[in-house]
Amino acid sequence: GAGVSQSPSNKVTEKGKDVELRCDPISGHTALYWYRQSLGQGLEFLIYFQGNSAPDKSGLPSDRFSAERTGGSVSTLTIQRTQQEDSAVYLCASSLRQGRRDIQYFGAGTRLSVL
């Protein structure tokens, strides 16, 4: 079956512009996570969705970052007034969430470059 799909795969934007990143999780997966990987760093947790609600937003770095999930499926991560330090690969993962230890399946990510 289809895996986690993210779009666009690459995004170049100018400082100060808003961007939207999209994630299509695996069908039937109720849990969805956003992470980002800055150059030379590990993956950094941003936000977790269970269904359409986000019980854990603790990783969002500032109020310029927001995310929503609709229909228990597609999620959009929005970054307003982008800054150069927002440049990173943004990764989405989904899981069945049948238990806390279920496997997270990742998409290929969106590489964001802020000029």
Add this chain to the structure above:
Amino acid sequence: DQQVKQNSPSLSVQEGRISILNCDYTNSMFDYFLWYKKYPAEGPTFLISISSIKDKNEDGRFTVFLNKSAKHLSLHIVPSQPGDSAVYFCAASAQSNTGKLIFGQGTTLQVKP
């Protein structure tokens, strides 16, 4: 603060030999540990995991060892193959949280033919 650390950015081994990748953690609340493998331009893929109630888990050529007292885990790959060349991430989660994973910085493994 970096709660999960992979202190070796890179590792090079000969095909057929053992690869040992190391990971240290600081948070004593972590009770579940995972290794993910990442090829360029792809997302990380799950490799193997271990619960804190165990000290070893084996899956084919891959074995993960956990030393709770030292807050240290390692991934052994035997025998190493050129297709194993990738970035390996160690990750951890705590029972109290939402399943979010805390990742190390990654180790780039190169297996030479």
